[in-house]
Amino acid sequence: MIRALVRASWVALARDRTALALSFVLPIVFYSIFALVFGGDQRARMPRVNVIVVDEDGSPVxxxxxxALAAEPSLRLHTAPSSREGEPPAAPFDRVSAEAAVRAGKVPIALIVPEGFGAHRPDFTGAGQEATPLLLLADSANPIAPQVVKGMVQKVSFTVLSDLYLGAGVEALDLWGVDFTPTQRERLAELTEYLATREGTGGEATGSGGPGGGEMMIPVTIRDLTGEEKERPLVTFYASGLGVMFLLFSAAGAGGALIEERESGTLDRLLSTRLTMRQLLTGKLLFLFSMGFVQISLMFLWGQLVYGVDLFGHLPGFLLMAGCTALVTSAFGLVLAALCRTRKQLVAVSNLVILSISALGGSMFPRFLMPEGLQKASLLAFNSWALEGFLDVFWRGQPLTAALPEAAVLLAWSALFFAVALRVARKWESV
Structure with missing residues (x-):
């Protein structure tokens, strides 16, 4: 009996060839997306980190x-905002504008070289003046960027500032009673001069620490601009991505009611009245929109009560982004329902499409992990705009106007999806 049931289930699936094909295409596509992001030569595929640089010191050091940092292939340094063709060059970044750019999410990190940095010389005796640390202003939405920049600073310091370390080492040996011969001192002076005048390439460096073996040669202070004021920053960050992905699945499932009405004949009876297809889809859209808006509101309200998500502190921005996100996912659900003939097809198609765009759009893993080409392609996934809007509101604490571009893009996608759903569904309308 069990064998017959299994056979009957396979036969039923085989009758719907579209659903059958998509059931086996889904794992291949999903695996391919993850392979594009995490597979291959990671050193070649790792995206470059955009870094704003503010040199308040101006010293030769x-x-x-x-x-040397500018020559590193893993970094892309910016000293001033980019200006459009024909416009005068923009003023260089200062500490205030660099911090504002990081807070706005334009770059993940800014490197500040404070005044007095170049006046310090390495000291291996422990009796010298404490070095002025470099300052990294970071957006912890990208936790990799600070570690990359910090590591690159230590790496290039071994090559381009090696003359300073050599001189400090000789001074320390003198202090500790090591007696160099005149010839040795002459050779050390020649080597120091060579190291000071050679062109720094930022090449491979060995070693991982300072005099004690674990300290940094150049001290670096990291200041988190976006997550430092949040009690549970990861909960706030992932609430946005999970909320958008949940609405996609919810709208696709609820949009399947259109298929059920078509199969039961309810759709034909409705269209035999004065009801037009545009009116029918508008009603469906408004229902899906209201349901999605309530669902995401409950999700964030629960996050406020249990996990400390600051919903009421960002209520205007939330209402804007929740409304636009609920609208675009509802229109997208209508497109899926209009394109599919059966419930099985809808399940297969929605799983394939929603999981794919969720991965590409950053709902499943951060976009900064993707290769640069894939990051640009992810802008075609509308959920990436919804995610960025929620991050502007909840993570970066930007004003309502900062989320208006993302909201406008979502409204444009909503209009496009509704037009496509209406065009596809016209074939069901009685003449």
Whole structure:
């Protein structure tokens, strides 16, 4: 009996060839997306980190360090905002504008070289003046960027500032009673001069620490601009991505009611009245929109009560983004329902499409992990705009106007999806 039931289920699936094909296409597509992001040569595929640089010191030491960082293939340094063709060059970044850019999510990190950085010389005796640390202003939505920049600073310091470390080492040995011969001192002076005048390439460096083996050669202070004021920052960050992905599945499932009405003949009876297809889909859209808006509101309200998500502190921005997100996912659900003939097809198609765009749009893993080409392609996934809007509101604490571009894109996608659903569904309308 069990064998017959299994056979009957396979036969039923085989009758719907579209659902059958998509059932086996889904794992291949889903695996391919993850392979594009995490597979292959990671050193070649790792996206470059955009870094704003503010040189408040202006010393030769600071310039040597920054020139070496600019030559690193893993970094892309910006000293001033980009200007459009024909416009005068923008003023260079200062500490205030760099912090504002990081808070707004334009770049994940800014490197500040404070005044007095170049006046310090390495000291291996422990009796010298404490070094002025570099300052990294970070957006912890991208936790990799601070570690990459911090590591690159230590790496290039071994090559472009090696003359300073050599001189400090000789001074320490003198203090500890090591007696160099005149020839040795002459050779050390020649080596120091060579290291000071050679062009820094930021090449491979060995070693991982300072005199004690674990300390950094150049001290670096990291300041988290976006997550420092949040009690549970990860909960706030992932509430946005999970909320958008949940609405996609919810709208696709609820949109399946259109297929059931078509199969039961209810749709034909409705269209035999004065009701037009546009009116029918508008009613369905408003129902899905209201349901999605209530669902995401309950999700964030629960996050406020239990997990500390600051919903009421960002209520205007939430209402804007929740409304636009509920609308675009509802229209998208209508497109899926209009394109599919059966419930099985809808399940297969919605799983394939929603999981794919959720992965591409950043709902399942951060977009900064993707190769640069895939990051640009992810802008075609409408959920990436919804996610960015929620991050502007909840994570970066930006004003309502900061989320208006994302809201406008979502409204445009909503209009496009509704037009496509209406065009596809016209074939059901009675003449």
């Amino acid at each position: 600071a310039r040597r360090l920054l020139d």
